[in-house]
Amino acid sequence: MKRQALVSVSDKRGLEGFARGLVAQGFEVLSTGGTARALRTAGIAVRDISDMTGFPEVLGGRVKTLHPKVYAGILADLDDPAHRAVLDDWAVEPIAVVAVNLYPFAATAARPGVTAAEVIENIDIGGPSLVRAAAKNHRHVAVVVDPDDYAAVLAALQAGELDEPFRSRLAVKAFRHTAAYDAAISQALPTHLGLPGSLLLDGIAPWLSAEELPLRYGENPHQAAVFARPRTPAGLAAFQQLQGKELSYNNLMDADGAWRLAHDLPGQGVVIVKHGGPCGAGLGERAATAYVRAVACDPVSAFGGVIASSLPLDGDAATRIAQLFAEVVVAPALNQEAREVFLAKKNLRVLTAQRPAAPAPRLRVIDGGLLVQSADVGWDEVWRVVTDRAPGSDESAALTLAWRVAKHAPSNAVVVANTTATVGIGAGQPSRVDSCRIAVEKAGAAGLSLDGTAAGSDAFFPFPDGVEVLATAGVTAVAQPGGSVRDPEVIDAANRLGIAMVFTGRRHFRH
Incomplete structure (x- = not known):
């Protein structure tokens, strides 16, 4: 039996290189619509799914891959003689690799002025079905939903190491991908249909597709912790760590509190937070001035705290901050002089971050349940x-x-x-x-x-x-x-x- 790979993607990053790699490994590439056109334009041999199934793409592209010959090729248990007999009876070739990512529903739904019809048209049907089928049969099929995995898959194929543990990891990632996709639809569609939304889904859906970054430890050293960072992060989540030790759960909790407060002040300023609460806040046109005012409020509690500035840090501010032991410093930017001052404090975690992101619902786990509430935002109070x-x-x-x-x-x-x-x-x-x-x-x-x-x-x-x-x-x-x-x-x-x-x-x- 010849080896087949089904490739049908909306995100075409790395597509050409991946398809060439598959062909070089002896695969016949099956594809549909725009993906097939892109591959042919690149000079890569590709076979249309409709040629394999004997059934054309219909309904304006709504039905492309929904065919028994496609799913039999993906779902067949090749260790089961009865399954192999069915493939032989119906002249179905097994499909060993399924590379699929889905219509950009979330981006479409968030676009200003988008119509309900456009949103609905971007609900992928065939894509999730292919992904789930391939992930279910990961003992025999490698499912690839992330272009960032193309290089690793090609390397494993070339080395003969696309084994079951590797395919299992890809399958778990694929099921998370479809879960996040369905959650995004469930979250956004009601708004476009004029129906009430769900605070629970608003709180949970954005994190199902997040990248999990391991942290040094949790609230205490015996607790494990990860940081869920969206693929396109904003606010503090978009931080760049310039130096210092690995971040812990407490570091990010206090950095978040300090960063939010620094941007909630009635002017530019500096905030110091310790164990979840502010111990000083100062205003000023210069970070150094604001910091001196903030630390004066409670210099004892400020020791070992997290410092956030809504102002860029210069050498003067960094020199003053460096006189105090701090765990984390967060600012929108640092000049070269500030960077050099902090380098002498090698354990100090120095982060740059973007302005706070749009407020998201707050989640809190209780015994046997989950509390979700809208964020406490805004100052539309009438005093x-x-x-x-x-x-x-x-x-x-x-x-x-x-x-x-x-x-x-x-x-x-x-x-x-x-x-x-x-x-x-x-x-x-x-x-x-x-x-x-x-x-x-x-x-x-x-x-x-x-x-x-x-x-x-x-x-x-x-x-x-x-x-x-x-x-x-x-x-x-x-x-x-x-x-x-x-x-x-x-x-x-x-x-x-x-x-x-x-x-x-x-x-x-x-x-």
Whole structure:
């Protein structure tokens, strides 16, 4: 029996070289439509599937490979005499290699102005069927869905090592490919048909086709971890590691928190995060200035933290950062002087990244289930002054900074800031008044004045006690969502203490 390879691809990267390699290994290449035309244009001998089946491509290309002779050639168990007899009876040649990738559904569905008809036409039918058939019969068939695998497959064929373990790996990859494809259709199609979408699929579908990158370890050294990076990454996921040790789960968790907060600040700045929460944020036109302001908030907690800057780093900023032990530094860019400064800190992980990607649903595994929620994004809040006194311009600027940082701190969170930096952060406490006390204590430990500062609270004050703690320390303005049954008592206390208070109308719990 002659060896046959079926090649039908939408992604034509590497197609010509792969097909030439197959021919050189003695394969007859079967193909369809545009793939066959591309191969013939390149001068490569190819046989049309319709010639093999005796049935033409019909319905505008919707039916090309859906034929028993094709699937018998792919699915036959060549170790089963009964299967071989069927192949002989119907003059079917087995197909040993199936190289197929699918219509670009996701790219089509995401294109501005695309019609529902165009989206539907890009739902591949024959391609997934071929891939699944070949993957099922991987004991006898090599299925190739990724052009990046062409070279390895050709090398294995040439060396006689396209063995079952190799084919098994290709089969698993193929089933993941079709699973991701079907999930993408399930996620995007409802929108184009005017039907409700699925938050669950919105959360899961993008990751089914992601590349799995092993991490140093998980949250603790005895835990394994991987980083799922999309094939076309954006935001922090598109990072380039310039130097330093291998990244761990905790490194990326804190880098993500720091990177998001750095771009949520009301201006350019630097953020320091430790164990999932911010311990300092500073604004400035220069990274060095912003960093000095950020680290001053809590220099003790900043030790061993993750630093993110929305500003490019120069030599001055790098020199100041290098004076502190840090795990990770993330920035949009570094100049040569900054690179040279960091080279002396060989273990320091230095990353460059793109601006944060479009917000995706948040996933959290619980015992026996999965929680999915939309991302907490945007600042479309209408602040309402609820006290006799409205905040002044400096207080308003400080409130904005404190409020935005509080959104990124573990609840209960209370953040105190001036116009350029945080000066005290209390977070992760079951009691809001304790978060207030910690914020005040942190400022005192750092030698920072709270006179005339402003505080942001991620949720309402259930009692006046938190406001009283802040006022006693020198805070003169507070931003909080409101919504407590004791709001009138809290407002009365603010008026009595001379505090300007605004209700934001939106809570920002983070657990």
